[in-house]
Amino acid sequence: MSLKLFNTLTRSKEPFVPLKEKQVGMYVCGVTVYDYCHVGHARAAIVFDTMFRYFQYLGYEVNFIRNFTDIDDKIINRANDKGMDWQEITHKYTVAFHEDMGKLNIASPTEEPKATDHIPEMLSMIQSLIDQNKAYAIDGDVFYSIKSFKDYGCLSGKNINDLQSGARVEVNETKRNPLDFALWKKSKPGEPFWNSPWGAGRPGWHIECSAMSKKFLGDTFDIHGGGKDLVFPHHENEIAQSCGCTGQQPVRYWVHNGFVNIDKEKMSKSLGNFFTIREIYKKYHPEVLRLFLISSHYRSPIDFSEKNLDDATKVLTRFYEGLAGARNKTATMDLKLVPDFQEKIKNHPLTKKFEVAMNDDLNTAVVMAHMNEELKNLNSAVKDKNSANLEEVAVATAAWETAGRILGLFFLTPEEFEKELFEIKNRDLGLEVSKIEQLIANRNAARQSKNWTEADRCRDDLVQMGVLIEDTPNGTEWKLK
RNA sequence: GGCACCGUCGCCAAGUGGUAAGGCAGAGGUCUGCAAAAUCUCUAUCGGCGGUUCGAGUCCGCCCGGUGCCUCCA
Known part of the structure; x- marks a missing residue:
């Protein structure tokens, strides 16, 4: 019984076998820091944070890299709109990202590299691609020639002919092939730039992840994650670049989370149907948002609605009340005196069920079901006047809490949660x-x-x-x- | 047009081919001065039609309905 993950590359659940025993290298696409994060970003962060925690629980040493895209057209446009320096924009939203994610109990990754700190690495990768005839420079721009990569489309299941017949491929006269994508973009006057062998410019979007993942995790690493919307073209292009450069498949397991929908439609900036995380925090506790987002499987679409958040609030309140009762029941016990306490937690039925569910492609929805059932046992035991089973209660409580914590729950005391929940609910009532x-x-x-x-x-x-x-x-x- | 995915109780949501987890809402019981909370019990044959199989929600085909990707996007 071991962990299985759904690999987008093979479209099947595969047993997870790390490159190096007991070590995991994972790279997850972070955000472009030009605006506040919305619930979709929260989902991606939570999914991979949960994966990170679970790997650690399983005893792996995890090297978890999550980047910031801090140079890009959207950032430049936003800076121009606001009359701000582009670096003020990226700084502001990087700080906001940490604030918003911190409240969701998102743990810090091992590294959070920024694109602009890795220009030299990108330049050398681009140069290598040019040297190998897989990229070409035209008038200050550098493009990747997708014809040089026979497996182009392997991740998204597309073939080049289909893509070319699609009407939505960007028209750019300077490219040899409409599907070729930019590795380096010539800067216009007044725009931020870095010097390069091809003139002043800035990196294309995709190259940063190839360069940074290579730097921190090597030519081939275990897991690369992100939202489903990154499969094409972003991750497809990453494979082309990295593979083109090193000759190696860069990633063994590609993992993608599903969208957050509103009324069955994808939440997105362009549709304007998004909620920022901080907007949600005005009416709902952050942990409620987290619980809501883990209550369905990470690859399924999840419909965002107040009704669903209200339901999640009820569940989390019940969880914390149960936890309070259970802790209270064993408050006088010194857990250090319980013989083989950790061993007993490990062997508790809930722990076993938790592991089975998580091993099945991180099925947090099933974990929730088990936790709900175990809560009934806990509540009954707490009410039971017979104190002979005190040790049992302590073990069950610890097992239950441990499972919850890997899902990112219970980082507050029940009292703190109650207080914070009151403050949020009382905002309207006063x-x-x-x-x-x-x-x-x-x-x-x-x-x-x-x-x-x-x-x-x-x-x-x-x-x-x-x-x-x-x-x-x-x-x-x-x-x- | 090409390529994927989805359709399970009123709502949300799991489900390795062997006769449907869990939560919310609802009904009834215990507890309670009455409540609340907790707890117990009850409530679905899985969009439709065929097929494969001893056996299908779970595989195949067709149909209906919905979504996503093919452009920036978690």
């Missing part, structure tokens, strides 16, 4: 805690004197305000609806 607590005190006073009519009236008032209350052995607790 309720005062003191007022709520006063009403609850009134109700409890009425209950003391068995004045049920008055007690119920207080509760109705609270419900009207959007406050739900629960009478527990520890007193009356409340939360927002």
